[in-house]
Structure formats: structure tokens, C-alpha cells
Amino acid sequence: MVKRGFTVVELLTAMAIIGILIGILIPTGIMILNRKDVQTTRSLVQAVVAAMAAYPVRSWEVRIADTSGVNPSLRHASYPWLWDLNQQEPGDRPGDGLIDGIPAAAADASHDGPFWSGLIASGYRGFAEMAMPNLPESRRAANGQPIDAWKRPLRVRYSGMNGGPGGYEVWSAGPDGIDGSSDDIRDDGAR
Numbered sequence: 001m002v003k004r005g006f007t008v009v010e011l012l013t014a015m016a017i018i019g020i021l022i023g024i025l026i027p028t029g030i031m032i033l034n035r036k037d038v039q040t041t042r043s044l045v046q047a048v049v050a051a052m053a054a055y056p057v058r059s060w061e062v063r064i065a066d067t068s069g070v071n072p073s074l075r076h077a078s079y080p081w082l083w084d085l086n087q088q089e090p091g092d093r094p095g096d097g098l099i100d101g102i103p104a105a106a107a108d109a110s111h112d113g114p115f116w117s118g119l120i121a122s123g124y125r126g127f128a129e130m131a132m133p134n135l136p137e138s139r140r141a142a143n144g145q146p147i148d149a150w151k152r153p154l155r156v157r158y159s160g161m162n163g164g165p166g167g168y169e170v171w172s173a174g175p176d177g178i179d180g181s182s183d184d185i186r187d188d189g190a191r
Contacts, residue, residue: 034175037149041172041185044139048099048146048154048170049187051131058082062122081158083127085119098153099170100126101144148172148185155179 006014060082084095086106103120126144128135139146145153150172157169167189174183 037175038183038185041148041150041174044146044148045154045170045172045185045187048127048132049168049189051127052083052168052170053189055082055131060085060119060122060124062118062124083131084156084158085124097155097157099146099156100124101141101153102126102129105143148174150175150177152177 081095083099084097086095086100086103103124103126124130128140128144128146132146135146141147141151141153147153152173155171155173158167169186169188171184171186173179174181174185176183
């Protein structure tokens with residue numbers, strides 16, 4: 001009895017078929033995963049907009065010392081753009097365009113860095129801690145900012161800066177990470 005093995009042609013044919021199947025399955029798998037990430041981020045953006053709309057406070061008052069020297073007493077600074085308050089000084093609006101995390105967790109927070117000490121002392125705890133305390137850890141950065149499926153913080157823009165009918169717009173830069181591209185995932189609070 002003669003044992004017969006595979007010929008080179010048969011082996012090459014089998015490898016070609018396996019290669020074609022892999023070539024079809026990998027892009028399909030990537031597309032399915034990307035679609036899941038987009039849907040997860042879209043749901044998060046909608047939940048953030050709903051939490052912003054439901055939050056009862058629309059401004060945050062902070063007592064700060066007047067640095068002009070004319071009036072050294074304390075004064076109140078009111079911020080109409082809640083959830084993006086991390087500027088160097090109260091008058092330097094807007095913030096950085098990202099939804100705030102936990103001020104005390106930000107770098108140099110105690111040294112008037114991204115969040116000045118007056119804001120921290122006022123009790124401001126950032127968006128997730130105040131408006132969405134049940135936001136899963138997987139949707140928060142280490143500093144408490146809400147993040148999309150690609151681990152980038154969500155962005156916010158308020159009325160007067162081309163915000164939508166709700167007075168603000170929340171978005172993710174999408175899979176490509178480029179702000180303003182066609183794959184951005186946006187919600188402007190209009191219902």
C-alpha cells in the first residue's frame with residue numbers, strides 16, 4: 001500500500017483559500033468592532049447631554065480675591081458655562097473645550113493650574129461627580145473626565161460659541177480623533 005501526501009499545488013490552493021477567508025474576516029471584524037465603539041460613544045454623548053439638561057444649577061459662583069488691588073475684598077465670579085471651568089483665571093473664558101473632570105485630580109490643581117484653587121475650594125467637583133455619579137469607570141479617565149470608546153475626553157461648546165438649540169453641544173472626535181471631521185459623534189441637546 002502506497003501512502004500518498006499532499007502535492008505542492010494542493011497545499012498552495014489550501015493556503016490561498018485560507019488567506020482569502022482571513023482577508024474577508026479581518027476587515028469585517030474590525031468594522032463590527034468600530035460600529036460597536038461608535039454606538040457606545042453615541043449613547044454616552046446622549047447620556048451626557050441628558051445629564052446636563054437635567055442638572056438644576058446653570059452657573060457656579062466662586063469667591064475670589066480681587067487682584068487689581070483696588071478692591072481687595074472678595075467678589076463673586078459667576079460662570080454661565082458649567083462643566084468647562086478650567087481656565088487660568090476667572091475672566092479667561094472659555095475653558096479648554098473638554099468636559100471637566102475632578103478638579104483636585106488635575107495636574108497642579110493646588111497651584112492655580114488647570115483649575116484654580118478658588119474653584120476647588122468652592123465645592124466644584126467636575127461633571128461626572130456632580131451630574132453623572134453613576135458613570136461607569138470604563139467611561140471615565142483617571143482625572144474623572146467622561147471619555148469615548150477611544151479613551152479621549154468628550155468635548156463641549158456652549159451657546160455664543162455656535163452651540164445648538166439646547167445652548168450647548170457635546171461631542172467625541174470619533175474614531176479618527178480629528179475634531180471637526182465627518183466621523184465626529186455629536187449631540188446638541190435638541191429634542
